[in-house]
Amino acid sequence: MFKRSVGPASLSLFTFRVCAAPKKDSPPKTSVKVDELSQGQIAVSSHSCDTYCEPYTSWCQDTYSQSKPKMQSLVQWGLDSYDYLQNAPPGFFPRLGVIGFAGLIGPLLTRGSKIKKLVYLPGFMGLAASLYYPQQTIVFAQVSGESLYDWGNVKNSPGTK
Structure with a gap:
């Protein structure tokens, strides 16, 4: 249901408090524990976030996939040039x-x-x-x-x- 993301290891040390907005006709509550959240609400919120961000993430993935071979060849050219200059005729x-x-x-x-x-x-x-x-x-x-x-x-x- 949730996708993993790569981030710094120090972020895993933070604790997060998840709050949900109450329904209009329910009595006001200050916060809701993660165990009390409905899985359907989380899935709907996650899906709407995914659909909103999908064009941007696909653009980033396309740009990355197009630029990765060029960057790899540039790095290889730099390494080859460095080796040549280290062992110049x-x-x-x-x-x-x-x-x-x-x-x-x-x-x-x-x-x-x-x-x-x-x-x-x-x-x-x-x-x-x-x-x-x-x-x-x-x-x-x-x-x-x-x-x-x-x-x-x-x-x-x-x-x-």
């Missing part, structure tokens, strides 16, 4: 420093112009990264070029708006 951190420094030079050279900031920052970082990782740069350029070519053909093809 030799020369990784100096390369990372040069690439990061090249990225910092971009905003220093582009004072005032937002378009230059959008171009110089990734441009300098890409240039520094391409010095250290030439094979990955070639693959990246090929894939990016094909994607841009395909995107341009879709936009310019007849029959599209």
